[in-house]
Amino acid sequence: MQKKLILNQDLLKITISRLCYQLIESHNDFSNSVILGLQPRGKYVADRIKEQLESLVKRKIDVGYLDTTFHRDDFRRRDTPKKANETTIPFLIEDKNVVLVDDVLYTGRSVRAALDAMISFGRPKSVELLVLVDRKYTRDLPIQPNYIGKSVNTMQSQRVMVEWKQHGGKRDSIWLFNNLDT
Amino acid sequence: MTQLSVPHLLGTKDLTKDDFNLIFETADNFKEIINRPIKKVPSLRDITIANIFFENSTRTRISFELAEKRLSADTINFSSSQSSVKKGETLLDTVNNILAMKVDMIVMRHASPGAPHFLSRYIDAKIINAGDGTHEHPTQALLDAYSIRMKHKSFRGLRVAIIGDILHSRVAISNIFALNKLGAEVMVCGPNTLLPKYISSLGVQVELDVFKALQWCDVANVLRIQLERQQIKYFPSLREYSLYYGINKSMLDKLDKEITIMHPGPINRGVELNSDVADSEHSIILDQVENGVAIRMAVLYLLAGTKGEA
Structure with missing residues (x-):
């Protein structure tokens, strides 16, 4: 398996800072906005963004984690059921501006499931999507992110992996893997 | 997995x-x-x-x-x-x-x-x-074990007594299989006539005295007397059963520890469980x-x- 570095630790830090400033541009001090990280891996991005945003806007920001397993459209179409993760949304999303956060945007199916899952918790005023990596030209559904960390051209056989030092990676970094088996 | x-x-x-x-x-x-x-x-x-x-x-x-x-x-x-x-x-x-x-x-x-x-x-x-x-009755045993897990966190070394009509109870059999696999110790307790002959071969302890069973256990799963399945009399009267095997508050008060009370329902109040136990803070019947x-x-x-x- 060959791998190529897309973003190293320093660039990833800069990218996250830029995303935070872009968020502040449209959400001001986040008084009517909340962040929902998509389980399992969007959670890490959401945590990182919360940390930076809180130091920038000097107030607590509501972050929840949304699991989409039971809303996926590939249930019974894959060999085994996917394992669910915890959903924790300790606030109301009714009439709030929601920013959905995920690490990699690929077919858009997870985001579709997330929109569906989110509606169970109320009717948000608006919903936006932030992704760390946008894999271009790979969408199955008409879904586009509002905030993009890095756009990359990839092939179907490739895989994008975001590693976090706090969660088992060597350092914070984003990698593109060439799967030679396929 | x-x-x-x-x-x-x-x-x-x-x-x-x-x-x-x-x-x-x-x-x-x-x-x-x-x-x-x-x-x-x-x-x-x-x-x-x-x-x-x-x-x-x-x-x-x-x-x-x-x-x-x-x-x-x-x-x-x-x-x-x-x-x-x-x-x-x-x-x-x-x-x-x-x-x-x-x-x-x-x-x-x-x-x-x-x-x-x-x-x-x-x-x-x-x-x-x-x-x-x-x-x-596998889903009942699963929900019983799940309720125990919520209350006690771990099954390792946990003592569960299943009390009542073991002979006619599918809940008891499924519970015994489940709890044994999860690592809990299981005891069955009831009148001799309501205990299957070879029950100890399932890896459970057998006790005839309900108070001793309560003293031994951390969790008591109390079963209903299934009169509809009993073609012959297994005990003289419900009153006598209640006297010897019914669980009431004063028995729990005599124990030197707090135990969790479970029941798969429907409860025969006043027979296997008194209301002062079924509705007490020890009971997790509605959580079940x-x-x-x-x-x-x-x-x-x-x-x-x-x-x-x-």
């Missing part, structure tokens, strides 16, 4: 420890869902489930039906009292006729032990045993009912999500 090791849920005897843990972890997610304002997820929207009850049931049937509806499955209900079973149709014919209408899963309760096992050999649909005679829906959602979800034979 994200898949059960069995294609059907016929009994807790067939489940592995990994299966139990997978079901419990999935039930955790569903428990969160049934406490949301919108309690429904679309996972099973393309599945039709037939609830076939050849025996009376309130709790189990409502619990299954709710679980199915919360997962967005289509459901049909069938009870033998209003059906062609009365006209002499065989079990296999009845079920095959239902399956011909494109049903994907069957939840069945039947008075004959082994009825779901028999069906599983002849039909393609996934089967969940909702009680077969005096044999097994809530957990029942989450456990059944987990079982339905995990079985439905597996393609073909496991």
Whole structure:
């Protein structure tokens, strides 16, 4: 398996800072906005963004984690059921501006499931999507992110992996893997 | 592991420890869902489930039906009292006729032990045993174990006493298999006539004195006296049973520790449990009912999500 570095630790830090400033541009001090990280891996991005945003806007920001397993459209179409993760949304999303956060945007199916899952918790005023990596030209559904960390051209056989030092990676970094088996 | 090791849920005897843990972890997610304002997820929207009850049931049937509806499955209900079973149709014919209408899963309760096992050999649909005679009632044992896990966190070294009519109880058998696999110690307690002869071969301790059983255990799972299954008298009178085996508050007060009281319902108040125990803070009987829906959602979800034979 060959791998190529897309973003190293320093660039990833800069990218996250830029995303935070872009968020502040449209959400001001986040008084009517909340962040929902998509389980399992969007959670890490959401945590990182919360940390930076809180130091920038000097107030607590509501972050929840949304699991989409039971809303996926590939249930019974894959060999085994996917394992669910915890959903924790300790606030109301009714009439709030929601920013959905995920690490990699690929077919858009997870985001579709997330929109569906989110509606169970109320009717948000608006919903936006932030992704760390946008894999271009790979969408199955008409879904586009509002905030993009890095756009990359990839092939179907490739895989994008975001590693976090706090969660088992060597350092914070984003990698593109060439799967030679396929 | 994200898949059960069995294609059907016929009994807790067939489940592995990994299966139990997978079901419990999935039930955790569903428990969160049934406490949301919108309690429904679309996972099973393309599945039709037939609830076939050849025996009376309130709790189990409502619990299954709710679980199915919360997962967005289509459901049909069938009870033998209003059906062609009365006209002499065989079990296999009845079920095959239902399956011909494109049903994907069957939840069945039947008075004959082994009825779901028999069906599983002849039909393609996934089967969940909702009680077969005096044999097994796996979802009840799963929800009992899940309720114990919520209260006590770990099964290692935990002492569970199953008290009452063990002879006629499918809940007892399924509980014994489940708790043994999970690492708990199990004791059965009841009058000699209501204890099966070879019960100790299942790896449980046997005790005839209910107070000693209460002193030994951390959790007491009290069972109902199943008068409807008793063709002969196993004890002189309900009054006498209640006197020797009924559990009341003063007995619990005499213990030097707090124990958890469980009951699979329906309770015969004043017979096996006094109201001052059933409604006390030690009782987790209503938690068991809530957990029942989450456990059944987990079982339905995990079985439905597996393609073909496991």
